[in-house]
Amino acid sequence: MDARDDIYEYSLDTHHSEEQGKKMRKKFMGVLALLSVVTIVEVGMGMMWSRDESMAAILKYTFIILTLVKAGYITMIFMHLGDEKKSFQWTVLAPYFVLIGYLIFICLVEAVYTGEMRPGIENYFGF
Amino acid sequence: MSGHVSQTAAPSHSDHSASPWGGGTSPYKVSYGKMMMWFFLISDAFTFSGLLTAYGFMRHKYEDIWPTAGDVFTHFPFYDGHIELAYVAFMTFVLIASSVTMVLAVEAGHRMKKKSVQFWMVLTIIGGAIFVGSQAWEWYHFIHGTEHGAYLLEDGVTVMRHKIDPHTHVIEEGTFLVPVNRDGALTEGSGFREVTGNEAAAMKATATHIHGANLKHNEYGIPLFADFFFFITGFHGFHVFSGVVINFIIFLMVVEGKFEKTGHYEMVEKSGLYWHFVDLVWVFVFTFFYLL
Numbered sequence: 001m002d003a004r005d006d007i008y009e010y011s012l013d014t015h016h017s018e019e020q021g022k023k024m025r026k027k028f029m030g031v032l033a034l035l036s037v038v039t040i041v042e043v044g045m046g047m048m049w050s051r052d053e054s055m056a057a058i059l060k061y062t063f064i065i066l067t068l069v070k071a072g073y074i075t076m077i078f079m080h081l082g083d084e085k086k087s088f089q090w091t092v093l094a095p096y097f098v099l100i101g102y103l104i105f106i107c108l109v110e111a112v113y114t115g116e117m118r119p120g121i122e123n124y125f126g127f
Numbered sequence: 128m129s130g131h132v133s134q135t136a137a138p139s140h141s142d143h144s145a146s147p148w149g150g151g152t153s154p155y156k157v158s159y160g161k162m163m164m165w166f167f168l169i170s171d172a173f174t175f176s177g178l179l180t181a182y183g184f185m186r187h188k189y190e191d192i193w194p195t196a197g198d199v200f201t202h203f204p205f206y207d208g209h210i211e212l213a214y215v216a217f218m219t220f221v222l223i224a225s226s227v228t229m230v231l232a233v234e235a236g237h238r239m240k241k242k243s244v245q246f247w248m249v250l251t252i253i254g255g256a257i258f259v260g261s262q263a264w265e266w267y268h269f270i271h272g273t274e275h276g277a278y279l280l281e282d283g284v285t286v287m288r289h290k291i292d293p294h295t296h297v298i299e300e301g302t303f304l305v306p307v308n309r310d311g312a313l314t315e316g317s318g319f320r321e322v323t324g325n326e327a328a329a330m331k332a333t334a335t336h337i338h339g340a341n342l343k344h345n346e347y348g349i350p351l352f353a354d355f356f357f358f359i360t361g362f363h364g365f366h367v368f369s370g371v372v373i374n375f376i377i378f379l380m381v382v383e384g385k386f387e388k389t390g391h392y393e394m395v396e397k398s399g400l401y402w403h404f405v406d407l408v409w410v411f412v413f414t415f416f417y418l419l
């Protein structure tokens with residue numbers, strides 16, 4: 001197959017030197033350590049406080065924030081979205097945040113309402 | 128084609144950034160394949176978000192009677208006691224570790240180190256296989272249930288469970304838990320009430336003794352918990368399985384030396400994106416299904 005020389009092949013950009021490679025591997029190991037520590041902390045917190053009613057709200061929001069931190073590291077470092085152009089980052093993330101933010105908002109509000117209006121447990125498929 | 132291009136002085140690789148409107152360049156500076164993988168992953172992210180949001184909806188609706196994952200997933204291989212969420216934490220670690228080996232394969236590809244790419248991809252495939260196997264193991268225990276089981280009342284949905292001490296994990300003999308507002312009225316109370324003695328015996332008389340969970344009934348409480356568990360972890364497990372298959376195919380292509388010929392390992396990068404996405408989804412499933 002002849003390579004077309006009128007179109008720039010962006011896949012050819014996917015090279016780096018030994019030097020850069022070393023730096024990147026160090027970064028990946030740092031992220032691995034961070035993700036493992038966060039997971040261990042989460043499980044530990046769950047074991048200690050999951051039955052403690054007074055801790056429920058704190059636990060819930062701590063878990064959600066820690067999850068978003070983990071997700072951020074996975075997308076930005078492992079999927080190296082952080083190395084892409086700003087415009088591409090926004091193209092990927094903006095539609096997601098707008099639509100899912102809306103979906104989560106509307107569903108949780110409705111869920112609390114339907115929970116209050118719940119006629120009985122036997123009607124568990126009903127809305 | 129090449130003749131035409133040479134006559135019109137094709138832009139060389141060095142001046143491709145001259146004007147974004149001249150054509151022949153990508154404004155995002157990513158290749159077509161990689162961009163399409165990202166767009167596929169966005170759509171897949173919407174699917175998983177939809178599932179998890181639906182789960183959140185039902186969970187908030189039945190907040191007072193929703194089972195605690197810590198009470199359900201208590202098994203660990205070769206250990207005969209009660210240990211909460213340890214196995215799923217192990218599974219999470221395996222998946223994160225396999226994500227790291229994948230990113231190391233991609234990095235080795237950038238340096239055109241074929242041997243190194245092969246090595247890290249094999250580790251990634253093994254990690255994925257361990258994860259899928261662990262999930263099968265967990266499904267087996269969830270479907271199998273406990274020895275003491277629970278009682279499915281005559282309405283076919285409500286489950287009367289044994290009361291278990293949350294600290295010692297010992298069953299309180301003869302004491303059961305039933306959801307409060309199963310009778311249809313908007314009751315003031317919510318959650319569970321304790322049933323003992325004659326009342327319990329009467330309820331037991333018309334009930335069916337069940338063990339474990341399936342799509343119809345669930346020993347640990349509301350059937351929706353099991354439905355969502357099977358669907359979400361099943362859908363994710365299917366993604367992991369296809370990820371292992373895709374990685375294996377790409378691995379064979381690496382061994383063949385296909386990417387040495389092409390001059391770049393971008394295909395490893397693309398399958399890597401998919402693999403990291405599977406890890407990303409698991410991070411959310413782990414939090415919303417097991418931790419909260």
